[in-house]
Amino acid sequence: MKTKLIDWPTFIGAFCLLLAVTLPLVLFPETGRTWVGVANTFMTQNFGMLYLAMGLGAFGFLIFVAFSKNGHVKLGREDEEPEFSTFSWAAMLFAAGIGSSILYWSVIEWVYYYQGPPFGVEPESTEAIQWATAYGMFHWGPIAWAIYTLPALPIAYFFYVRRKSVLKVSEAVRPVIGKWADGPVGKLIDILFIFGLLGGAGTTLALGTPMIAEGVNEITGIPVTLGMQAVIMLVCTVIFAVSSYVGLKRGIKVLSDLNIWLSLSILAFVLILGPTRFILETTFNAVGILLDNFFKMATWMEPFGNLGGFTETGFPEAWTVFYWAWWLVYAPFVGLFVARISRGRTIRGMIIGTMVYGTFGCILFFGILGNFGLYLHLSGAFDVIGYMDTYGPAATIIAIIGQLPFGKVVVAVFTFLAIIFLATTFDSSSYILASVTQKYVEGEPAAWNRLFWAFALCIMPLTLMFLGGLDTLQTASIVGGFPLIFIMLLLAWSFMRVSSKDIRASDEYESPTIHIKYRKKKRSPFDALKDQPPE
Secondary structure, eight states: OOGGGBOHHHHHHHHHHHHHHHHHHHHSHHHHHHHHHHHHHHHHHHHHHHHHHHHHHHHHHHHHHHTSGGGGBBSSOTTOOOSSOHHHHHHHHHHHHHTTHHHHHHHHHHHHHHHSOSTTOOTTSHHHHHHHHHHHHHHTSHHHHHHHHTTHHHHHIIIIISOOSOOOHHHHTHHHHGGGGGSHHHHHHHHHHHHHHHHHHHHHHHHHHHHHHHHHHHHHOOOOOHHHHHHHHHHHHHHHHHHHHHOIIIIIHHHHHHHHHHHHHHHHHHHHHSOHHHHHHHHHHHHHHHHHTHHHHHHOOOTTTTGGGOOOOOHIIIIIIHHHHHHHHHHHHHHHHHHHHOTTSBHHHHHHHHHHHHHHHHHHHIIIIIHHHHHHHHHTSSOHHHHHHHHOHHHHHHHHHTTSTTHHHHHHHHHHHHHHHHHHHHHHHHHHHHHHTBSSOSSSOOHHHHHHHHHHHHHHHHHHHHHTOHHHHHHHHHHHTTTHHHHHHHHHHHHHHHHHHHHHHOTTTTSSSBOOOOOOSSOOTHHHHHTSOOO
């Protein structure tokens, strides 16, 4: 075991914070749930605008960087080709950033918007249908992927251009906070990132596990119980633990490729054998609504409340603010992972690729699966809302998929895909958690460290699932992730400060692709990795 590689203050600090939050929820579940709920309400109602401003700001900043000189910088040596093919790269970033949550929300999110639409629209009206088809694409669209991508800029720059052998958020903000990155401030930044990721992972497990359990019930007839859900969670843990253990290229890449092919197969099946014309026209129409109202949706709050005859719906806080907060707690992780797999690409290629492939993938899921469910309800073929009111969202998702031809087979494939989606998110998470808790990355994080975090990601949600406190953990992670808004600002500032300085000093300032010839004074173990040609 290479225990000397471990950054023990960060490792122990993150684990202690995890216990400090989990144990009170275990010992005092009702009190903990109350206090976390109060904190969440306070954050979303008083700082909701800050979350929305952060999302729109990240989107605008990335567009600016992509088409500026900074976007021309290549991540790696001049002669390096991308480490992964575009297909595998897109598959890995999509699987890591979305997980099984896309299977959950893409099928039924429209139901919530249809019954509680934005902008004071009458529920279950024709106008409500229009917004219901578009808002899911908005919440999983360009701003979400911009929030994900922003942390990747300074991390990838330091890793592949300045050749720093460290994958840490604190290292990425060093140009702004200076020597504080080596002290308690830097440790706190890394610990907050880990805590946010653990809580965000709990959200993904909370959504994915019941849905998988319902799929297993539909296929086998085994009733859904906590015991079944625990077994499913453990099986998923073993899958992503093995994938993480064998490494990035032999495990995570292979699982992500399988994931994307299965996804495309199911989407094509639904599109071809479902109501093809309705799906295509409704999706096309929804994209138009999104483009026409993008900035309205990105800035909509309810400043008038219940004043002057207005009716406060709580929609922005319940949906847009929640989503931006959820993406935020995942952002450093996804940014770290995108940075790690983007060797050989330019900054522009990394930004545009992540935002375009991520958004396009989500539009496909919401457009095809979501509009299939909407068609069933509007045509009277299946009462989605009535079924959901009776049996809950997880069972409704499986019931919708079961309406397709060869329903049992499709449900089986859909359930298997959900397991793989869950695994691809968590194997990437454990890989990055292991990287953050090491002093430097020598090739790949230590195998035992990757394995430890793979199981740590499961233990806490598993415990809280039996106690009924998983939703409380989700909320706690979002509240705890509030400081990440300011860390995002530091990350953007850090990248611009360092990259602009290096570009001005470069003799390739006017070149289409800029290769920064940065030389380290002292060789680190990371240089051994850099000397290896990409596969």
